[in-house]
Amino acid sequence: MTITTTGTSAADIEFHYDLGNDFYELWLDGTLAYTAAKWDGIPRDEPDSTGLHRAQRAKLDHHLDLLGAAHGAGARLLDVGCGWGALMRHAVAEGRAASVTGLTVSRAQYAYLTALGLPGAEARLESWEDHRPERRYDGVAAVGSFEHFATAGMSRAERLGVYAQYFEHCHGWLRPGGRMSLQSIAYDGVADGSGPVGEFVGSDIFPNARLPRLSEIVGAADPYFSVAVLHTSAEDYARTLAAWSARLLRARGQAERLVGEDAYRRYRRYLRASEVTFLRGAATLYRIGFVRRDEPLRLPV
Numbered sequence: 122m123t124i125t126t127t128g129t130s131a132a133d134i135e136f137h138y139d140l141g142n143d144f145y146e147l148w149l150d151g152t153l154a155y156t157a158a159k160w161d162g163i164p165r166d167e168p169d170s171t172g173l174h175r176a177q178r179a180k181l182d183h184h185l186d187l188l189g190a191a192h193g194a195g196a197r198l199l200d201v202g203c204g205w206g207a208l209m210r211h212a213v214a215e216g217r218a219a220s221v222t223g224l225t226v227s228r229a230q231y232a233y234l235t236a237l238g239l240p241g242a243e244a245r246l247e248s249w250e251d252h253r254p255e256r257r258y259d260g261v262a263a264v265g266s267f268e269h270f271a272t273a274g275m276s277r278a279e280r281l282g283v284y285a286q287y288f289e290h291c292h293g294w295l296r297p298g299g300r301m302s303l304q305s306i307a308y309d310g311v312a313d314g315s316g317p318v319g320e321f322v323g324s325d326i327f328p329n330a331r332l333p334r335l336s337e338i339v340g341a342a343d344p345y346f347s348v349a350v351l352h353t354s355a356e357d358y359a360r361t362l363a364a365w366s367a368r369l370l371r372a373r374g375q376a377e378r379l380v381g382e383d384a385y386r387r388y389r390r391y392l393r394a395s396e397v398t399f400l401r402g403a404a405t406l407y408r409i410g411f412v413r414r415d416e417p418l419r420l421p422v
């Protein structure tokens with residue numbers, strides 16, 4: 122089956138994620154979340170074995186809060202770009218959703234989630250463009266997938282067009298009053314991803330991905346959603362990357378046996394380069410809570 126996406130192609134995604142689930146299990150925490158954790162209140166000297174896990178769970182709870190998914194309320198949620206199912210598992214296990222549908226374009230992630238057979242959680246090997254649910258959702262999350270929705274060659278106008286299409290889809294998927302939660306990396310202190318770090322990450326790690334800017338995210342969403350909450354934290358990503366780096370370093374022997382010395386070295390460099398990108402303010406992290414507008418607005422051009 123061929124999965125067609127407007128953004129990063131399924132083949133490019135597989136280049137990254139399909140190095141094998143076992144490799145990622147070595148250095149991610151037990152939730153298998155592969156996006157920035159939320160570190161507020163977690164002491165710097167707490168070992169990453171417990172600190173990273175607590176920070177990832179705090180991030181998942183934060184997204185469920187933004188979605189208004191109260192305990193026992195029986196919410197129906199969609200997770201666009203579900204990875205290895207961190208949010209799906211957490212939402213169901215904590216009683217914050219009756220059902221969660223997760224979309225991924227990675228075959229390895231889909232196989233992993235299907236094998237888990239988690240009650241209440243359904244994984245689909247499907248791009249957001251193709252998702253046509255039978256019933257509306259109460260909440261739609263996208264945690265670390267929006268970065269893949271546009272490609273490197275697109276103009277700003279083309280990116281805005283794709284992002285607007287995404288928010289239009291979300292509007293159609295959600296019930297009146299439904300909520301949306303978005304976590305995305307975005308360019309901040311630089312105009313775009315040119316320069317050695319951007320080139321390395323763009324060519325060797327995430328081929329063809331293109332980060333948004335905040336103005337593009339909010340501008341594209343504006344006709345369909347009002348912004349309820351906006352958090353910025355480059356620090357959250359820098360700390361998460363540092364924790365992943367330390368864990369990968371400790372697992373070096375096993376990692377090299379699984380993926381080879383080259384891939385191990387590439388990942389160590391990529392984690393470090395990404396950390397520097399956040400530390401020097403070139404990129405930042407946004408967590409945005411949106412509320413669906415009843416009717417889309419026709420904004421002046």
Ligand SMILES: C[S@@+](CC[C@H](N)C(=O)[O-])C[C@H]1O[C@@H](n2cnc3c(N)ncnc32)[C@H](O)[C@@H]1O
Binds near residue numbers: 153202224226
């Ligand atoms: C960085 S991972 C984040 C996974 C997860 N949300 C987490 O926090 O660990 C990005 C995810 O987005 C998915 N993705 C990328 N492009 C997509 C698309 N067009 N439609 C649906 N999912 C997509 C990938 O398959 C992957 O699961």
